[in-house]
Amino acid sequence: MKKPGPFYVFALISVGILLLVLPCCQMPDSSAESPDIPRDTAISAENAYSGLFFDSLAMEEYLDKIAVADTAKKLFREFYNQRNFQFAWFDTSGVAEQARSFWNLQENFLAYQGDSSIYNPFLQRWSDSVAVYGLKAIPDSTRPHVEWEMTFQFFRYAAKAYLGNKNLDASALKWYIPRKRIDILSLLDTLVIDKGMDIRRYEPVNRQYTLLREQLKRYYSMKQNGSWDTLITRKSRLKEGDADSVLLKLKHRLSMGGDLERNDSTILFTKEVTAAVKNFQQRYGLKEDGVIGGTTLTELSRPITYRIRQILVNMERLRWVPSEPTSDYLLVNIPEYRLHVYEGGKYAYNMNVVVGTSTNSTVIFTGKLRNVVFSPYWNVPPDILKNEVLPGIKRDPAYLARHNMEWNGGRVRQKPGPKNSLGLVKFLFPNSYNIYLHDTPSKSLFSENKRAFSHGCIRVSEPEKLAAWVLRSDSSWNTNRISLAMHSGKEQYVVVKKDLPVFIGYFTTWVDRDGKLNFREDIYGHDQRMSEKMFGTERSQ
Incomplete structure (x- = not known):
C-alpha cells in the first residue's frame, strides 16, 4: 500500500x-x-x-x-x-x-x-x-x-x-x-x-498538530506539579538589578516554560532572568526589552488552564486542515502578523504584515494568487467613500486633488504613485471578501509589535521582494524591471502563470522552527468564541 x-x-x-x-x-x-x-x-x-x-x-x-x-x-x-x-x-x-x-x-x-x-x-x-x-x-x-x-x-x-x-x-x-x-x-x-x-x-x-499535542502533555504535567496563581507585585516594572519576593515565582514559571535554564532561590533580578524574559517575550510576540511589567506580567500570570485551552482550541483548528502542499504557497497567520513564503512545500522566508483591526477584521479563507499589479489605482471601497471621502469633500472642495484622487464613473479612485494607499504594488487572489496583499506608504507600522491597523486587507513589509519571488519563474521579469514598473506611475497587470495558493489562517499558538512554543493574543476573539463552544460559557481568566 x-x-x-x-x-x-x-x-x-x-x-x-x-x-x-x-x-x-x-x-x-x-x-x-x-x-x-x-x-x-x-x-x-x-x-x-x-x-x-x-x-x-x-x-x-x-x-x-x-x-x-x-x-x-x-x-x-x-x-x-x-x-x-x-x-x-x-x-x-x-x-x-x-x-x-x-x-x-x-x-x-x-x-x-x-x-x-x-x-x-x-x-x-x-x-x-x-x-x-x-x-x-x-x-x-x-x-x-x-x-x-x-x-x-x-x-x-x-x-x-x-x-x-x-x-x-x-x-x-x-x-x-x-x-x-x-x-x-x-x-x-x-x-x-x-x-x-x-x-x-x-x-x-x-506536523504542527503533532507538535502541539506533545506540548499539551507537557502543560498537563506542569498543571499537576505546581500552582500557577496570579503574580502580584507592588512595582509597576521589574528589571535587572531589582529585588522582589515575586521573583521567586517568576523564576519558577520561567523555568517551567523553558525560558530560564537554571533557577535559583534568590529574589534578585539577574542578567540570566533578563535573558529569560526576552526569550519569553519573543515567544509571545512582545517587545523584547527584558523588563517585566504591563503585558509581559499579564501573560506570565495567565492561569495554566487558560494556556491548555488555548492549545486545545488551536489543535481543533488544525484538525480541520490537511497536510502541507508540496507546491509554492503563501501563508498569513493573522495573530502573528506574519506572512510565510513556502517554495516547493519548503519554508523559504517570512515578512511582517499589517492586518485588519478588530472592527475591520481580516477574513480567514483561502484563494489563488492570479495577478501582480504594479503602480495600482486604489478604488475606494464604498464604506470608506461614505464615511471618510465624501465627508472630506464636503468640508474641503480640494480634498480629491490633495489626496491624488479622481472620480471614475460613480466611484472615487486614488491615482498610482508613492502616496497611494496600496503603495506601489498589489497582489490579487480573487475572493468575495475584497481582500488582497499590497504595499503601503505607512512603513513605520511594520516596526510595531501589534500590527492590526488596516481596513481588512493585508499590507506586506517587503513588497518588491515578494513580487520578485512570485514572478521568479518568468524570465521577462527581473528585479530591475520590477522596480521600474513599481515606480512607473502607470498601472500594469501581470498574470501569475502557475497556481499559487494563498492561505489566511488564524493560529494563536504553534511550535516554531526552533522548537519553541509560541502564543499570541486572540486579537479578534475567535479563540474565546471557540473556547465557549468547546468548554462552556465560563471564561478562563
Whole structure:
C-alpha cells in the first residue's frame, strides 16, 4: 500500500468534506471526490486466507439491528468485502496487535483531549477483560460482535481525532477555509496491515498538530506539579538589578516554560532572568526589552488552564486542515502578523504584515494568487467613500486633488504613485471578501509589535521582494524591471502563470522552527468564541 507522506506545519488545502452522523460518530461520505490517500485492498487473493473469518450473513444481521446511516453501512461493507470477511482485530493468537495499538491510541486521545463523547462502555469492558485475562479473553461466540464494534469505533475515533468536532460550525466561528476530508478506509487498511505500529507516520494530521499535542502533555504535567496563581507585585516594572519576593515565582514559571535554564532561590533580578524574559517575550510576540511589567506580567500570570485551552482550541483548528502542499504557497497567520513564503512545500522566508483591526477584521479563507499589479489605482471601497471621502469633500472642495484622487464613473479612485494607499504594488487572489496583499506608504507600522491597523486587507513589509519571488519563474521579469514598473506611475497587470495558493489562517499558538512554543493574543476573539463552544460559557481568566 502506498503510504502518505509526512505532514507539516500550518498547511491548508482548499478541499471540502461531506459528513454523515452515527451515534457518537461522523465519517466522510464515500461519494466525496477522489481521496488524498489512494485506497489499496488490504486483503488480496494471495494473502486472504489466514483461517480466521466470520459469516457474512451474520454481519448483515448485525447491520440490520443497529441504527446506522446507510452510507456508514456502505463503508463498513466495503471494508469487509475487500477483506473477504476476514477478521481485522483478531488473529489466531486472540486479540491482534493492531487492536491493542488502536485502543491505546484512543485512550491517549481521550486523556489529553478531555473528550469522552466517543467512549464505548461495551468495548471498555472488553478491554478490561483482556487486561486481566489475556489476549484470548474474548470467547468465540462474542468475537464477531466485538470485531464489528471495533470497526465502528475506529470510524468514530478517526472522525473525531482527525476531522474535529462536527458540532462546531466553522463558518459561524469566522473560519471560511473548507474542512479537509480523509479516506477513512485507506487509513484503516494501513493500520491493520502495519499492525498499528508507528501510526504517527500516516495519521492524517499535519506536523504542527503533532507538535502541539506533545506540548499539551507537557502543560498537563506542569498543571499537576505546581500552582500557577496570579503574580502580584507592588512595582509597576521589574528589571535587572531589582529585588522582589515575586521573583521567586517568576523564576519558577520561567523555568517551567523553558525560558530560564537554571533557577535559583534568590529574589534578585539577574542578567540570566533578563535573558529569560526576552526569550519569553519573543515567544509571545512582545517587545523584547527584558523588563517585566504591563503585558509581559499579564501573560506570565495567565492561569495554566487558560494556556491548555488555548492549545486545545488551536489543535481543533488544525484538525480541520490537511497536510502541507508540496507546491509554492503563501501563508498569513493573522495573530502573528506574519506572512510565510513556502517554495516547493519548503519554508523559504517570512515578512511582517499589517492586518485588519478588530472592527475591520481580516477574513480567514483561502484563494489563488492570479495577478501582480504594479503602480495600482486604489478604488475606494464604498464604506470608506461614505464615511471618510465624501465627508472630506464636503468640508474641503480640494480634498480629491490633495489626496491624488479622481472620480471614475460613480466611484472615487486614488491615482498610482508613492502616496497611494496600496503603495506601489498589489497582489490579487480573487475572493468575495475584497481582500488582497499590497504595499503601503505607512512603513513605520511594520516596526510595531501589534500590527492590526488596516481596513481588512493585508499590507506586506517587503513588497518588491515578494513580487520578485512570485514572478521568479518568468524570465521577462527581473528585479530591475520590477522596480521600474513599481515606480512607473502607470498601472500594469501581470498574470501569475502557475497556481499559487494563498492561505489566511488564524493560529494563536504553534511550535516554531526552533522548537519553541509560541502564543499570541486572540486579537479578534475567535479563540474565546471557540473556547465557549468547546468548554462552556465560563471564561478562563
